[in-house]
Amino acid sequence: MSLIQWIELPNLGDQRGGLVVAETCKNIPFDLKRLYYIFDAKPEVPRGFHAHKELHQIAFCIKGKCKMLMDNGFVKEEVWIDQPNKGLQIPPMIWHEMHDFSEDCVLLVLASEHYDENDYIRDYQEFLKEVHKPFIHPLADVQSSQIGEDSHVWQYSVILAKAKIGKNCNICAHTLIENDVVLGNNVTVKSGVFIWDGITVQDNVFIGPNVTFTNDKHPRSKQYPEEFLRTIIEKGASIGANATILPGIKIGQKSMIGAGAVVTKDVPPKAIVIGNPAFIKGFIKE
Ligand code: T46
Numbered sequence: 001m002s003l004i005q006w007i008e009l010p011n012l013g014d015q016r017g018g019l020v021v022a023e024t025c026k027n028i029p030f031d032l033k034r035l036y037y038i039f040d041a042k043p044e045v046p047r048g049f050h051a052h053k054e055l056h057q058i059a060f061c062i063k064g065k066c067k068m069l070m071d072n073g074f075v076k077e078e079v080w081i082d083q084p085n086k087g088l089q090i091p092p093m094i095w096h097e098m099h100d101f102s103e104d105c106v107l108l109v110l111a112s113e114h115y116d117e118n119d120y121i122r123d124y125q126e127f128l129k130e131v132h133k134p135f136i137h138p139l140a141d142v143q144s145s146q147i148g149e150d151s152h153v154w155q156y157s158v159i160l161a162k163a164k165i166g167k168n169c170n171i172c173a174h175t176l177i178e179n180d181v182v183l184g185n186n187v188t189v190k191s192g193v194f195i196w197d198g199i200t201v202q203d204n205v206f207i208g209p210n211v212t213f214t215n216d217k218h219p220r221s222k223q224y225p226e227e228f229l230r231t232i233i234e235k236g237a238s239i240g241a242n243a244t245i246l247p248g249i250k251i252g253q254k255s256m257i258g259a260g261a262v263v264t265k266d267v268p269p270k271a272i273v274i275g276n277p278a279f280i281k282g283f284i285k286e
Contacts, residue, residue, distance in 0.1 A: 066102065169189070193211050215229055
């Protein structure tokens with residue numbers, strides 16, 4: 001969705017002139033607590049350069065015009081504000097800058113809260129850090145502090161303290177990630193997946209729902225091997241729903257593991273494997 005969202009107020013003007021009405025909770029989508037206006041701004045002196053944490057605002061140029069730059073930390077968009085009844089919405093956590101004020105510009109801003117300097121983020125690096133911080137759902141139990149930026153961890157996921165998760169990963173609800181686990185960037189882990197000690201998942205891997213990993217070939221209750229077998233899922237591989245990956249296996253780059261396959265030995269790069277025990281059905285063509 002574009003960052004540029006307008007609120008258009010009714011113009012009840014007639015031959016005598018314009019008349020524009022703003023009404024709280026009718027055509028203004030918040031309780032109006034404050035309004036302020038900027039005038040006599042210098043064309044060559046930009047303003048703004050901050051984001052608000054909670055504040056909602058709508059900015060109208062009731063006279064003249066200015067250019068607004070909007071930035072959500074991922075994309076930037078620029079737009080002219082130049083109509084007295086068309087207000088630009090400035091939601092929380094949007095970095096905004098005002099440039100190129102016309103000399104006659106009167107910028108009227110409607111605000112949802114009283115003035116509070118603590119609501120401002122005036123440092124761009126701090127803003128970027130805030131918008132890219134990983135999202136951890138309040139119902140997740142994440143003990144690791146090594147979760148990369150833009151990653152999402154959803155409900156009822158448990159991530160133990162020493163696990164390392166890369167950037168922009170999606171860890172869906174009902175998952176478990178143990179300590180000796182490394183996930184690269186852009187990894188998707190669908191629901192019902194438990195990733196045990198000894199498993200490494202490289203960048204861009206997709207792990208479908210209820211995929212089963214193992215790390216011990218001859219498990220006995222309360223008997224632990226000195227070290228668990230190591231399994232590696234290489235870059236760009238995809239593992240279909242319900243597949244089972246036996247321990248100590250390498251799943252090659254960009255390979256595709258069919259749903260329900262039971263993988264008992266290494267899978268070469270780009271191989272398509274299916275069945276129980278899994279066999280190579282073909283290879284991915286670029
Ligand atoms: C925004 C853009 C669009 C107050 O004491 N009360 C107020 O309600 C406001 C708006 C400002 N101030 C003080 C804070 C500063 O010491 O006025 C001074 C100038 O404010 P600032 O440098 O933030 O002005 P702009 O033009 O850069 O930004 C203003 C608003 O502050 C801001 O919320 O989103 O317009």
